[in-house]
Amino acid sequence: MANLPTLRRRATLRRSLGLLGDFRYEQSDPDRFYGHLAADTVDVLRDIWTDAGPTPSLAGARILDVGGGPGYFGRAFADAGVHDGDYVTCEPDVGEMAAAGISIRASVRGSGMDLPFADASFDLTYSSNVAEHVSDPWRMADEMLRVTKPGGLMVFSYTCWLGPFGGHETGLWEHYVGGEFAARRYEDKHGHPPKNRWGESLFNVSCADGLRYADATSRGIRPRDAELVASFPRYHPSWAWWMTRIPWLREVGVSNLVLVLRRR
Template identity: 40%
Template sequence: MTAAGFRDPSPRRSLTLFRAFLREQRDPEACYALLARDAADQVEAYGKVAGKVVVDVGGGSGHFTREFRARGATGILFEPDTGELGPRPPAATVVADGYLLPLADGSADVTFSSNVLEHVADRDTFLSELVRVTRPGGLIYVSFTNWFSPWGGHEWAPWHYLGAERAQARYRRRTGKAPKHTLGENLFAHHIGPTLRHVRARDDVSVVSARSRYWPFLTEAVARVPGVREFATWNLLLILRRCPP
């Protein structure tokens, strides 16, 4: 089910995000600020964040954390890669791995993870840690780019459909530099079907919504069709609710 206030996003919103994505290399600040506002709106479809503790796991340079703080939340960024933090990370940023967060059980009202899951080898342990630090009744937001998405290979997409090694070699020939991502090292082939089966089988969370993050219509319907969803969803958004112990 979805939140009472959630509606399928508009084609205009999807087009605006896509145009910002095309300008990411030239204007990353504007791109990620827009994405942060959009993600915060998605979270707040399930309740305002003002006065709540929002834990941003793997949030890079902190755009999401800043947006949640601007909306009145106590936002805390946990990022394992100091190279991703940029020159001005948010105050009180913690360098920590998402597999082992330095937080007590049930510390967060909202645990947020945007486009991190495809960069972790052990999907199940990562998700378990997000669940552990979320209070009973709290919200868990997880989105990721699945492997068969048109952007599954990241900077060497869509050539990943022809194989990772071939796609990475093409990227090196075309750009004269090594790609940022290497399959099996910092990019992993996670799929929607197995991920949905995993979260639905857990007894510590309930699945509130599973849908395409950017698709402009029938967002939940496209994520329900086996096979098709692996290509058409582009990016899966999971909204989970922490169950009481």
């Protein structure tokens, strides 16, 4: 499901290949990898807002980045002209916040599963590759909707476990054998545990899980009331977005699922 014409024009094969090529630099050159990913994320969010937001542009909108990490996304928003006071990041790990030496004016320490903000505080809330790192991602999604204003958007993007990057740095196939196997093999090979440890900071989150959550939220079963605007594979060209509609195929082919919900 996706009706985002502006974003569809951006979602080209050339963009997909560029992002895919950057994955090899995640560990060796994080500035390059996360810098490009952050800039692309800002472009995607602006396109989503253009197509589905309550106002013509993001100018003046309050934005919450849940799990903003070391600040690459904040820097990308600043480069795109978003004012300091309009962008807020919430991150639980102080070490992660300081890892890249990037200073973000409105940076709050807190958990995505218990956001330290009042109801209806933000026009746009989003998380990028965070859900697979928390034990209850749908509680985090509920919290994000809680702090989103009525009419505002929540954009929830996460890595699917059965996709090729589900195991993150532990390998492209090892996690298909099992998360614990992948973690042990990584440690045997590198002499230290992986950053993302199975069962502690990396979890099995499927495409089906996200689509069920969106359906339950749209039907009023979850605590927050929102409608699903779109669901699509984040890194794919738009002509491959149909994959989200095919059970089993979407689990291995989508790689990263994006859910766009509008708070009622």
